[in-house]
Amino acid sequence: MNFEIQKRALSRVIRDDLDALIVVWPSQTALTASEKDPLSVLVRQAIHTGDLELKVGAVLVMYGQTGIKARHVAVVCSQDNTPVQIRSAMGAAWNALKASKAKNLGVYMAGEWNASCVDAAASALAEASYSYTTTLSKPQHRTLKQVKFSAAEVNSEMRTALAQTQALNAGVELAKEWANRPANHATPTMLAQAAKALAKGPSFKCEVLGPKEVAQLGMGAFMAVAQGAAEPLRFIVMRYNGAASAQPPVVLVGKGITFDTGGISMKPAAEMDEMKYDMSGAASVLGVFKALSELKPTINVVGLIPATENMPDGLAIKPGDVVTSMSGQTIEILNTDAEGRLVLCDALTYAERFKPQAVIDIATLTGACVIALGGVRSGLFTSDEELALQLQQSGDRSGDLCWRMPMDDQYAEGLKTRFADVANVAGRAAGSVTAAKFLQRFTSKYPWAHLDIAGTAWKSGAAKGATGRPVALLMHYLLAKAKAPARVVRRA
Structure with missing residues (x-):
């Protein structure tokens, strides 16, 4: 889906050859508009009669109106034109128009708009029009191909934002694609093939390690999870070199459990099908690299994806087993579902x-984070103040929100055990925090943050499917880093 933006009056937009037109109409514009074009007149009449309420998401639908070339028109109220309100309004407008199967859509943005508004409108439209097709015998492909945004005033920041959003949406949709795929269509080997397909061009590299290479590295914890699976593990190393080689990279680590039965500590059967999305962290790394390939920012990025299934066969790890991690620390596995x-x-x-310069891991790690934050904000865990602030600001700018969680040392008490250096779980209390405290043990040599996306990467119920989060948050963070001096990590 291609986006473009132009400076045009509504009186001209209604004469464009479009399949459909969305007019995003803030309340103040509706009340003070003096335009005499047919559409503005109709909108003012609808407001006066109460047929269009001035509240977010209220939609007025028209068809075949005299003086308006687009057959299908939806006027939607965005109230104060905040990014959140615009997202809601665009979703409502597309729901009203999606049956039209429009290929060429116009979006007129009434009132005052800025780069954040444009980003919100384009992201919301991409989200609302997305369609999964891979494993359907008669898929309903997205018909929408071209979106032309128009406003009375358009500046360079708005044009840049739209180009950036188009690239981000490509990354988000790639992440959705892989998280939505059933496990038999998204094996570790298939993930590795997808990573290699992305790593084209002089700035990209991809290396895929198999069981033999992982064993040579001494990745005993990773191998322990994989030993019960028939599908061979893959350790995927992706590199984007957009800056000087001397610049330290940002490393993104994505959890790649392509299906999670829970292992010997098996999950309940109900909704276990949704455990295909347990590789959403890995999918988000793929999505980021897709966006990097389109935007090509001046930054170095490494993506690491440990990919395997977690299965319960006769070779699977058992509760009470002790394994040795690559760091040399021994781990008592009290629950194989904390893989x-x-x-x-x-x-x-x-x-x-x-x-x-920084490492960020992304994982659908704990149900406890779903209980704590639901599906609105991802959990952010770090003891690094600068990194925490950067990620929070990136979430706010992108609308891909996160919330900082505590990391007090006392939370690690429950991970103590007599039989190894550390246990892989503590009690039920503060489960998302104790999981982060476990990971923190392996991150002493660099600034590190953990994003628990268990609640935000997936929607259940009628809207069942992957969200593509937190690709937007990560890309806003990387783009901001590309414009700022690289962080120097001091080592003893």
Whole structure:
């Protein structure tokens, strides 16, 4: 889907050859508009009669109106034109028009708009029009191909924002694609093939390690999770070199459990099908690299994906087993369904070799985070104040929100055990925090943050499917870093 933006009056837009037109109408514009074009007149009449309420998401639908070339028109109220309100309004407008199967859509933005508004409108439209097709025998592909945004005033910041949003949406939709795929269509090998397909061009590299290479590295925790699966593990190392080689990279580590049965500590059968999305962290890394390939910012980025299934066969790890991680720390596995932290801890140790300016791991790690934050904000865990602020600001700018959680040392008490250096779970209390405290043990040599996306990466119920989060948050963070001096990590 292609986006473009132009400076045009509504009186001209209504004469454009469009399949459909959305007019985003803030309350103040509706009350003070003096335009005499047919559409403005109709809107004012609808407001006067109460047929269009001045509240967010209220829609007035028209068809075949005299003086308006587009057959299908939806006027939607965005009230104060905040990004949140615009997202809601665009979703409502597209729901009213999606049956039209429009290929060429116009969006007129009434009132005052800025770059954040444009980003919100384009992202919301991409989200609302997305369609999963891969495993359907008669898929309903997205018909929308071209979107032309228009406003009375358009500046360079708005044009830049729209180009950036188009690239971000490509990354978000790639992340959705892989998280939505059933496990038999998204094996570790298939994920590796997807990563290789992305790593084209002089700035990209991709290396895929198999069981033999992972064993040579001493990734005992990662191998322990994989030993019960028939599908061979893959450790995917992606590199984007957009800056000077001397600049330390940002490392993104994505949990790649392509299906999670829970292992010997097996999950209940109900809704276990949704455990195909337990590789959403890995999918978000793929999505970021897709966006990097389109935007090409001046930054170095490494993506690490430890990919495996978590299965319960006769070779699977058992509660009480002790394994040795790549760091040399021994881990008592009290619950095999806490496998994500086991694959991540070895990847976090591997990340040391890049001497990174920052490492961010992304994982559908704990149900406890869903209880704490629901599906609105991802959990952010870090003891690094600067990194925390940067990620929070990136979430706010992108609308892909996160919330900082505590990391007090006392939370690690429950991970103590007599039989190893650390247990892989503590009690039920503060489960998302104790999981982060486990990971923190493997990150002493660089600034680190953990994003728990268990509640934000997936929607259940009628809207069942992947969200593509937190690709937008991560890309806003990387783009901001590309414009700022690289952080120097002091080491003893």
